[in-house]
Amino acid sequence: MTDEDKEYSARIIGWLEQSYVAADERGDIFGGSGSSGDMAHWETRRRVIASAFDRDGTWLDVGCANGLLMATLQEWVAERGCAIKPYGLELSARVAERARIRYPQFADRIWTGNVMSFEPAIRFDFVTAISDFVAPNRCAAMVQRIAGLYLKRGGRVILSCYGPGGFITATKASADDPRRFIVEAGLRVAGYAEHRYKASNLVKVRTAWADIE
Numbered sequence: 001m002t003d004e005d006k007e008y009s010a011r012i013i014g015w016l017e018q019s020y021v022a023a024d025e026r027g028d029i030f031g032g033s034g035s036s037g038d039m040a041h042w043e044t045r046r047r048v049i050a051s052a053f054d055r056d057g058t059w060l061d062v063g064c065a066n067g068l069l070m071a072t073l074q075e076w077v078a079e080r081g082c083a084i085k086p087y088g089l090e091l092s093a094r095v096a097e098r099a100r101i102r103y104p105q106f107a108d109r110i111w112t113g114n115v116m117s118f119e120p121a122i123r124f125d126f127v128t129a130i131s132d133f134v135a136p137n138r139c140a141a142m143v144q145r146i147a148g149l150y151l152k153r154g155g156r157v158i159l160s161c162y163g164p165g166g167f168i169t170a171t172k173a174s175a176d177d178p179r180r181f182i183v184e185a186g187l188r189v190a191g192y193a194e195h196r197y198k199a200s201n202l203v204k205v206r207t208a209w210a211d212i213e
């Protein structure tokens, strides 16, 4: 992990930790994952990620926050006929603790750590991550690290970019394209999905994935 990675992650902790913990403690499950609104709002912004799952397997949600995506994506993928077992990795120890309290069934599968330094004891069939976990010039390195250290052979890295109002991206007009980072990492894009706002046609979420040989 570079000094730039450390500084970037420290800024993220300062920016979101207290608000995520406070939201989760007062029962705002969506705020505890950096979102707002209700389940319908959450679902329209996150269900698109389920498109990347096409078989049973273990799944690590990097940046699991209070665990909401672990619980909901597992259900959406089950509707597609696939059974995935969720694991979580979270930068903030305080936020990770909220996930363990909220989802005791996942508690022993949630670790605290930075994706750029954590070394998982096991490897996964699927790993999801968001481009904003690192600076843009470090995203390909993050994808390579996930591919080399986190995934089983044949496993799938699933990278999402969130757009306006999203994680660190409130000022962006539209989501970045994760396919660019996957190609920069030297991998071949195996699939892509996106969710657009109906009114403006701006892209809220882009998700792309690559399989590791």
Ligand SMILES: C[S@@+](CC[C@H](N)C(=O)[O-])C[C@H]1O[C@@H](n2cnc3c(N)ncnc32)[C@H](O)[C@@H]1O
Binding pocket: 009, 012, 016, 020, 033, 034, 046, 061, 062, 063, 064, 065, 066, 069, 089, 090, 091, 092, 095, 113, 114, 115, 116, 130, 132, 133, 134, 167
């Ligand atoms: C917007 S939430 C994501 C919640 C959920 N996974 C989703 O996609 O909606 C981002 C979470 O990622 C965590 N995070 C940010 N950088 C990280 C890093 N380098 N390693 C691990 N987790 C990180 C943050 O602390 C925060 O809780």
